[in-house]
Amino acid sequence: MPSFDSQRIKLMDTVSVNPPRAIIGDTGIIIKDQSSFYYNQHDNASFSSCLSCSSSNSNGTVKSSGPKHIPFVDILSVRYINENNESLLEAGSSTVTSDEPDVEVVFVRQKGKTLVPTPIILSIDTLGHDDVVQEIWRLSYQGTKPRKSILVLVNPHGGKGKAINSFLTQSKPVLIGAQASVEVRHTQYYQHATDIARTLNIDKYDIIACASGDGVPHEVLNGFYQRSDRAEAFNKITITQLPCGSGNAMSESCHGTNNPSFAALSLLKSSTVNLDLMACTQGDKTYVSFLSQTVGVIADSDIGTEALRWLGPSRFELGVAYKVLSRSRYPCDISVKYAAKSKNELRQHFDEHSTIVSTKDIQITEDTYNLKYDPNGPIPDDWEEIDKDLSENLGIFYTGKMPYIAKDVQFFPAALPNDGTFDLVITDARTSIARMAPTLLSLDQGSHVLQPEVQHSKIIAYRLTPKQQHGYLSVDGESYPFETIQVEILPGAAKTLLRNGTYVETNFY
Numbered sequence: 018m019p020s021f022d023s024q025r026i027k028l029m030d031t032v033s034v035n036p037p038r039a040i041i042g043d044t045g046i047i048i049k050d051q052s053s054f055y056y057n058q059h060d061n062a063s064f065s066s067c068l069s070c071s072s073s074n075s076n077g078t079v080k081s082s083g084p085k086h087i088p089f090v091d092i093l094s095v096r097y098i099n100e101n102n103e104s105l106l107e108a109g110s111s112t113v114t115s116d117e118p119d120v121e122v123v124f125v126r127q128k129g130k131t132l133v134p135t136p137i138i139l140s141i142d143t144l145g146h147d148d149v150v151q152e153i154w155r156l157s158y159q160g161t162k163p164r165k166s167i168l169v170l171v172n173p174h175g176g177k178g179k180a181i182n183s184f185l186t187q188s189k190p191v192l193i194g195a196q197a198s199v200e201v202r203h204t205q206y207y208q209h210a211t212d213i214a215r216t217l218n219i220d221k222y223d224i225i226a227c228a229s230g231d232g233v234p235h236e237v238l239n240g241f242y243q244r245s246d247r248a249e250a251f252n253k254i255t256i257t258q259l260p261c262g263s264g265n266a267m268s269e270s271c272h273g274t275n276n277p278s279f280a281a282l283s284l285l286k287s288s289t290v291n292l293d294l295m296a297c298t299q300g301d302k303t304y305v306s307f308l309s310q311t312v313g314v315i316a317d318s319d320i321g322t323e324a325l326r327w328l329g330p331s332r333f334e335l336g337v338a339y340k341v342l343s344r345s346r347y348p349c350d351i352s353v354k355y356a357a358k359s360k361n362e363l364r365q366h367f368d369e370h371s372t373i374v375s376t377k378d379i380q381i382t383e384d385t386y387n388l389k390y391d392p393n394g395p396i397p398d399d400w401e402e403i404d405k406d407l408s409e410n411l412g413i414f415y416t417g418k419m420p421y422i423a424k425d426v427q428f429f430p431a432a433l434p435n436d437g438t439f440d441l442v443i444t445d446a447r448t449s450i451a452r453m454a455p456t457l458l459s460l461d462q463g464s465h466v467l468q469p470e471v472q473h474s475k476i477i478a479y480r481l482t483p484k485q486q487h488g489y490l491s492v493d494g495e496s497y498p499f500e501t502i503q504v505e506i507l508p509g510a511a512k513t514l515l516r517n518g519t520y521v522e523t524n525f526y
């Protein structure tokens with residue numbers, strides 16, 4: 018792998034005879050004078066997509082009107098440079114004497130649908146700051162660490178084989194532009210990410226970024242969970258996703274996008290937040306889930322239609338529609354420990370917890386992973402059995418911890434990152450098609466949970482035993498044995514990155 022320096026994005030042939038003068042403003046860098054700013058129009062990383070050009074001369078350089086304001090949120094990196102456009106540090110000098118030193122600022126601009134790192138040379142008025150470069154770094158990375166050390170796990174099969182290209186062309190340039198230390202590994206077999214996470218030297222990295230669908234983060238979390246020093250690993254390393262797979266619920270919910278370049282910027286700028294996990298036990302095996310567990314229509318339509326994978330995401334919608342229309346039912350025994358059972362109680366819980374933005378570092382200890390409920394013992398007295406009339410006629414059983422399960426599908430619009438609960442959605446297979454249709458059609462808005470046909474609760478734990486011989490149980494989109502499962506919340510058991518310290522807003526707010 019090339020070193021970080023050799024990967025560094027090339028400073029374009031900017032002619033900085035007189036770099037534009039700029040000052041540090043409240044929300045970004047304000048460029049005062051753009052008349053002397055030129056750039057090379059033939060450079061790949063040119064400003065052509067974003068700046069309006071006013072004139073062109075014979076040697077190919079274009080006089081540009083340039084940006085007037087570069088918001089701190091868009092700034093990736095900054096460094097002092099000398100008259101030869103070399104970094105002062107690289108040129109062996111770290112002394113800045115000028116009142117208006119030349120600096121190179123790398124920021125993101127949108128080119129088509131992608132964010133592209135774009136360098137600009139500016140002469141910045143120090144306005145009394147001892148070190149303007151340090152000051153710009155500070156303002157550009159408030160609440161988070163700059164120059165992060167990131168291990169990227171790319172699933173070469175993810176996103177129908179497009180993951181590597183998506184990562185290389187869209188995410189990586191943004192991370193490199195931010196002077197992050199980026200180590201890339203390709204997963205080579207099913208559950209390789211679990212093996213990597215279980216044996217990783219945790220001192221080397223701040224973040225594991227899964228350039229994949231939701232399967233690889235599921236594996237990384239389980240690799241950590243299997244470590245003897247798991248509390249240390251979960252405390253030390255933040256786990257996030259760069260959306261390069263077919264199902265990117267983690268990025269949709271945490272970064273608010275399924276675009277790998279926007280997610281990379283979000284990764285750089287977001288706060289680290291504790292995330293509740295769900296401990297799932299089957300027999301003597303316990304694993305962790307960050308997204309969902311499902312039995313019934315949704316599991317059948319996701320895992321049960323693997324053979325129709327060539328249809329892409331539409332196989333899922335077709336599967337759901339078919340199963341609902343045919344009123345498929347999935348009898349189970351289900352007992353639940355509720356946190357907020359009725360819709361009114363749930364609304365109250367949501368209103369109380371959604372305003373608490375927890376960006377403080379909550380220490381994870383080994384106790385965090387102690388199960389409170391014996392998965393193989395009798396059902397505790399304070400759990401409630403779901404009425405047999407409903408559980409014998411189950412249509413959808415779906416529990417979730419993140420609001421978006423796919424682009425534009427807010428299946429769990431009331432999900433919160435660390436409220437110590439997860440959401441349960443249940444439907445009755447006998448519900449008439451006329452009444453189910455509006456429910457399914459309102460998934461994009463998340464308003465299905467308000468329909469009377471849908472039971473929606475906040476829960477702490479449950480046990481589910483399927484009564485059929487064959488069927489599908491999906492955990493975070495992966496297939497698990499179709500047998501009894503007991504699940505309980507593990508409050509704040511992992512760390513992830515969230516824009517503004519919370520999930521993307523849904524229509525439930």
Ligand SMILES: Nc1ncnc2c1ncn2[C@@H]1O[C@H](COP(=O)(O)OP(=O)(O)OP(=O)(O)O)[C@@H](O)[C@H]1O
Nearest residue numbers: 175176204205206207208229230231232262263264
């Ligand atoms: N090199 C590999 N060969 C085979 N399987 C792999 C490889 N790398 C990762 N996997 C498996 O691919 C599965 C799906 O991964 P992921 O969620 O990242 O992709 P995806 O594009 O969303 O795919 P899917 O549509 O299958 O969910 C995971 O179970 C993971 O173990």
